[in-house]
Amino acid sequence: xxxxxxxxxxxxxxxxxxxxxxxxxxxxxxxxxxxxxxxxxxxxxxxxxxxxxxxxxxxxxxxxxxxxxxxxxxxxxxxxxxxxxxxxxxxxxxxxxxxxxxxxxxxxxxxxxxxxxxxxxxxxxxxxxxxxxxxxxxxxxxxxxxxxxxxxxxxxxxxxxxxxxxxxxxxxxxxxxxxxxxxxxxxxxxxxxxxxxxxxxxxxxxxxxxxxxxxxxxxxxxxxxxxxxxxxxxxxxxxxxxxxxxxxxxxxxxxxxxxxxxxxxxxxxxxxxxxxxxxxxxxxxxxxxxxxxxxxxxxxxxxxxxxxxxxxxxxxxxxxxxxxxxxxxxxxxxxxxxxxxxxxxxxxxxxxxxxxx
Numbered sequence: 001x002x003x004x005x006x007x008x009x010x011x012x013x014x015x016x017x018x019x020x021x022x023x024x025x026x027x028x029x030x031x032x033x034x035x036x037x038x039x040x041x042x043x044x045x046x047x048x049x050x051x052x053x054x055x056x057x058x059x060x061x062x063x064x065x066x067x068x069x070x071x072x073x074x075x076x077x078x079x080x081x082x083x084x085x086x087x088x089x090x091x092x093x094x095x096x097x098x099x100x101x102x103x104x105x106x107x108x109x110x111x112x113x114x115x116x117x118x119x120x121x122x123x124x125x126x127x128x129x130x131x132x133x134x135x136x137x138x139x140x141x142x143x144x145x146x147x148x149x150x151x152x153x154x155x156x157x158x159x160x161x162x163x164x165x166x167x168x169x170x171x172x173x174x175x176x177x178x179x180x181x182x183x184x185x186x187x188x189x190x191x192x193x194x195x196x197x198x199x200x201x202x203x204x205x206x207x208x209x210x211x212x213x214x215x216x217x218x219x220x221x222x223x224x225x226x227x228x229x230x231x232x233x234x235x236x237x238x239x240x241x242x243x244x245x246x247x248x249x250x251x252x253x254x255x256x257x258x259x260x261x262x263x264x265x266x267x268x269x270x271x272x273x274x275x276x277x278x279x280x281x282x283x284x285x286x287x288x289x290x291x292x293x294x295x296x297x298x299x300x301x302x303x304x305x306x307x308x309x310x311x312x313x314x315x316x317x318x319x320x321x322x323x324x325x326x327x328x329x330x331x332x333x334x335x336x337x338x339x340x341x342x343x344x345x346x347x348x349x350x351x352x353x354x355x356x357x
Contacts, residue, residue: 001060006033007079008067011099012057013050016213017199018095029081033058075175075202076102086110086221093246094220097199101175104195108166114142114282115218115243117236118152118228123261125334126229128301129253130155132341133226136279138165140288143194145170145221147214148183152228152236157186166194168221172214173206174198215239216246223286224249226276230264237264240273249285251276253341256334277340300344304335308355311345315354 006029010020023032023045036042036058043051057063070077078084078100086109090096102109114137118126130152134144144160145168147153153169160167169190173179175198178187190196199217200210215238219225225243227250230236240250252273255262269275274285300308306325310316316324322332336353339345346356 003081004079006030007081013054102197103191108195111143113145113222115145115222115225116156120149120151122151127155131159134159135163138163140283169196170218171198172210174200174202174204176202216242219243226251227265232263234264258330311355318351
């Protein structure tokens with residue numbers, strides 16, 4: 001028995017990471033293994049159910065058999081005591097997982113990652129913002145990390161894949177139970193070209209609690225967290241809170257002030273998150289020097305083209321644009337933000353706009 005196997009054995013108890021980390025503040029995994037049958041306090045610590053599970057697995061033969069079975073299914077295992085576990089996840093503020101199960105390339109987990117998260121109910125603005133920002137983030141050298149939920153998570157992973165990136169998906173379920181069903185194909189693509197990870201056994205279903213617990217790993221893996229679009233009560237905001245606790249940077253895309261889907265991300269900006277209109281806003285803050293190839297032509301959505309045509313005639317004030325385009329301020333503002341994100345226009349002092357020269 002070695003320390004890594006003992007760590008894997010402890011995880012079979014099903015106890016949450018916080019509880020197990022408290023135990024490992026006192027004992028090493030090998031000490032728990034060796035004292036398991038003789039230390040009454042361990043039975044009291046785990047309780048009958050968790051202690052029973054550990055007793056069932058308390059042979060090295062069973063541990064080896066389990067590891068071989070996982071390998072045959074294409075699932076790798078890394079532990080807190082092994083050399084594959086990313087150093088960022090060993091940080092105390094992250095509440096380190098004892099075990100990570102993975103499919104794909106585990107080396108990506110130790111690279112320069114940026115978490116990109118947001119609402120499951122993404123608006124067209126949120127989808128387009130993710131799709132506009134991520135290609136340059138990938139070309140700038142960042143690996144995109146996200147969940148697997150519908151909405152911003154899925155848009156972020158898809159944009160990363162389509163940009164030649166090798167993204168990371170962190171699951172709130174086991175790797176044999178990815179959800180939602182609508183994103184199974186996306187999950188398989190991430191496994192083939194990037195990596196999918198989970199701290200839960202492969203046959204574990206997601207719960208409300210595991211989604212929250214999972215979010216600390218998304219931020220923990222990353223240099224920073226980018227919130228694209230999030231309402232006031234959102235898992236994305238929980239991820240942002242974890243990021244602050246872990247000392248990570250928090251970025252947010254400004255959204256429509258009248259949209260409930262953007263209230264959370266706009267509140268983050270008010271509280272000091274770094275405003276993100278272009279990939280360079282993230283790359284510069286994280287110390288990356290972007291070396292992009294020549295810009296390719298940008299496909300402008302049909303509804304945004306009249307704005308560009310108007311500004312091609314010359315600089316214009318926001319109010320004058322509302323009048324000329326027959327748009328309400330709350331309609332025009334997010335469209336201008338989108339064009340800024342796409343790098344097509346710039347905002348001048350006193351609420352004037354112009355095409356980018």
